[in-house]
Amino acid sequence: AQSVTQPDIHITVSEGASLELRCNYSYGATPYLFWYVQSPGQGLQLLLKYFSGDTLVQGIKGFEAEFKRSQSSFNLRKPSVHWSDAAEYFCAVVNPSGSARQLTFGSGTQLTVLP
Amino acid sequence: KAGVTQTPRYLIKTRGQQVTLSCSPISGHRSVSWYQQTPGQGLQFLFEYFSETQRNKGNFPGRFSGRQFSNSRSEMNVSTLELGDSALYLCASSLMTGGADEQFFGPGTRLTVL
Numbered sequence: 001a002q003s004v005t006q007p008d009i010h011i012t013v014s015e016g017a018s019l020e021l022r023c024n025y026s027y028g029a030t031p032y033l034f035w036y037v038q039s040p041g042q043g044l045q046l047l048l049k050y051f052s053g054d055t056l057v058q059g060i061k062g063f064e065a066e067f068k069r070s071q072s073s074f075n076l077r078k079p080s081v082h083w084s085d086a087a088e089y090f091c092a093v094v095n096p097s098g099s100a101r102q103l104t105f106g107s108g109t110q111l112t113v114l115p
Numbered sequence: 116k117a118g119v120t121q122t123p124r125y126l127i128k129t130r131g132q133q134v135t136l137s138c139s140p141i142s143g144h145r146s147v148s149w150y151q152q153t154p155g156q157g158l159q160f161l162f163e164y165f166s167e168t169q170r171n172k173g174n175f176p177g178r179f180s181g182r183q184f185s186n187s188r189s190e191m192n193v194s195t196l197e198l199g200d201s202a203l204y205l206c207a208s209s210l211m212t213g214g215a216d217e218q219f220f221g222p223g224t225r226l227t228v229l
Contacts, residue, residue, distance in 0.1 A: 105159075
């Protein structure tokens with residue numbers, strides 16, 4: 001069964017500092033990969049996704065992620081964090097074969113931004 | 116274009132009762148999926164509907180059921196509520212069914228079971 005690991009439960013960074021959130025997946029083939037963000041009381045918003053091609057993916061709000069097949073990783077990065085980035089971030093995968101739309105999520109990383 | 120809407124936003128029930136949650140997808144979207152979010156178990160897939168047919172189901176007991184109407188609106192029902200059913204229930208819609216389509220999430224329904 002596919003699984004997603006986000007090893008960092010909570011990360012604290014200062015505003016303006018760079019950010020990297022880690023995500024590792026376990027799956028037989030390369031799944032479709034996603035990063036979502038959830039602000040308090042809100043649903044999930046898609047930041048970016050990777051299906052194939054260029055391994056560096058650009059998303060919204062200045063985020064990017066790099067797919068590394070050899071490490072089964074899809075880490076999320078941002079060069080300069082803003083206070084409004086404080087939220088919970090989820091990495092997710094989808095089986096690329098068949099018609100299933102089921103997202104399998106990691107446990108999330110809570111980001112705190114210090115002024 | 117209006118986003119995914121879920122009603123009600125908050126709900127309080129007691130053990131043993133049943134509850135129905137509603138989800139209206141983005142106009143034109145035909146696939147609706149449901150997820151349960153709890154602090155202990157995280158985000159877990161419940162089921163997916165496409166063109167009124169359940170396409171996929173997660174590992175939840177039969178107390179959890181759903182359906183989709185011809186206008187793509189979906190409902191999920193939980194019968195004989197247990198304390199552990201307290202969660203945020205999220206609905207997501209996508210244009211088609213298939214792994215490459217982006218799923219758009221609603222704000223969720225917060226269910227509290229007392």
